[in-house]
Amino acid sequence: MLPVPFRWLTSASWVTNLGDGIAVAAGPLLVASLTDDPFPVALAALLRWAPPLLFGLHAGVLSDRVDRRRIVLVAHTSRVLVLAALIATVVTGVVTVAVALVGLALLATAEVFADNTTQTLAPMLVPREDLATANARLTTGYITMNQLVGPSLGATLFAAGRVWPLLAQAVLIVAGVLMLLRMRLPPLPRPDRDSAGIRRDMVEGFRWTVAHPAVRTLVLTILVVNLAFGAAWSVLVLYCARQLGLGPAGYGVLTTVSAAGGLIGTAMYGWLTRHVSLGNIMRVGLLIEAATHLGLALTHSAVVAGVILFVFGVHVFIWGTTSVTVRQHAVPDHLQGRVNSVNTVAIFGSLVIGSVIGGALATRLGIAAPFWFAFAGTAVCVALLWRSLTQIAHAS
Structure with missing residues (x-):
């Protein structure tokens, strides 16, 4: 049986992946509901690809410098705050294409830091001989929640109202944060690093x-x-x-x-x-x-x-x-x-x-x-x- 901390990580990963799957459908649908122009709709999809290219290396450096659990918690909390702002604009009727695109870009950027760091946690929590099993469980959650259940649920919630998929994703991320708070990581020795050495660390x-x-x-x-x-x-x-x-x-x-x-x-x-x-x-x-x-x-x-x-x-x-x-x-x-x-x-x-x-x-x-x-x-x-x-x- 895999250690208890890893089981908390798995549960949090499955829950937040369901929220991400909801966003896969709801994000482009939100933009499409605000404009008939295909370019902004295509841009909404592109914004899910650009952040890993722009910030992937920075996320890697940060996860080797700072407490990894803290990074994931801060990234998820930032996503909840962005979702709260988007929900407010939708409820008050002031949401625009630009607001929606900026919100989606911020969500995707925070997701880069959360996802990159989450992949580094399994080797800290399980014995090396169990890594294949641990990664299989994490990937199962991604496929099931992010690709199968999430998008269809997101489209269904959006049909009921534009605010519902945003609210559902926020609730799921909060649930994931609460689960991660129960997880404890073993200490990871870190050499002293000055703030100017980010490029050096990337290299x-x-x-x-x-x-x-x-x-x-x-x-x-x-x-x-x-x-x-x-x-x-x-x-x-x-x-x-x-x-x-x-x-x-x-x-x-x-x-x-x-x-x-x-x-x-x-x-x-x-x-x-x-x-x-x-x-x-x-x-x-x-x-x-x-x-x-x-x-x-x-x-x-x-x-x-x-x-x-x-x-x-x-x-x-x-x-x-x-x-x-x-x-x-x-x-x-x-x-x-x-x-x-x-x-x-x-x-x-x-x-x-x-x-x-x-x-x-x-x-x-x-x-x-x-x-x-x-x-x-x-x-x-x-x-x-x-x-x-x-x-x-x-x-x-």
Whole structure:
């Protein structure tokens, strides 16, 4: 059984992830209810991607300098205050597009600090041999609450009134804060650091990542894979309409099918890690990634695409949990925040660049072109990394 402090962390993570899932649907819906201009609506979605790029490294430095539980508590409390201000503007009828966008940007920025620091807590609370199980439980909450339950609940609450999803998210975050107050962390030795050394600390985390062969290769793998993923998934809604002949409801079903696959991944992860080496899990995962892009490029059947996305959902959960576990095993405690932030910037930077590439390819060469690009890029990654994946998975 995992320690009691970790169980408080898990409960808080599940509750706040439900609030974040509600915001995934309610944020863009709030902006769309205030304007017919598609640009601000698209900007609302972009504001969820920009903060990790802008503040990810700062969040990593902070989590290695300051008490980590305090960071998460302050970040969540800040989100509650922003939500309270948004609720007030909605109730009084003075909310505008600009106010909504600023509120969403502030919420996403605080979430960067909360999420980055939360990932550093599990190695402090559970034995190293239990990290895979611990990360699986945290990721299960993310998939279930943030991707499956939260968005549909957020849309339902918004239909009842614009204020209700904001109020629900605020209540859930407060509940998460109360749970975190019950959690106690072991002391983490911290060298004295002057306030002017933030850039130095960022450079230290980046240099450690580059110098460690396994972690460096892992981050580069994630960068390449997410570049391919961003190119393909940036046009997924158009792909569903043009190549599969689906409407908005069909697109929603396919994304739900993929999230459901993630739940299956949570159920089988413990058994899988007991019977299959982490190196082989990572190898098979990259093969599934490449096969997903190839299958979607070739098929015109919504049923076949649904099966592919279901298997892909299983893979995404297993790969993500394995990647986090491998990194936590390899990185010293005092560098967890900064190395995690380097990984975060690689993820979101590659997604943004991939989205631009995918849009350009679809415009010039057709809707299937980004999927062919993604397949080729992932296949090359598999070929280059096949032998080294075993060493990556057993880095320490």
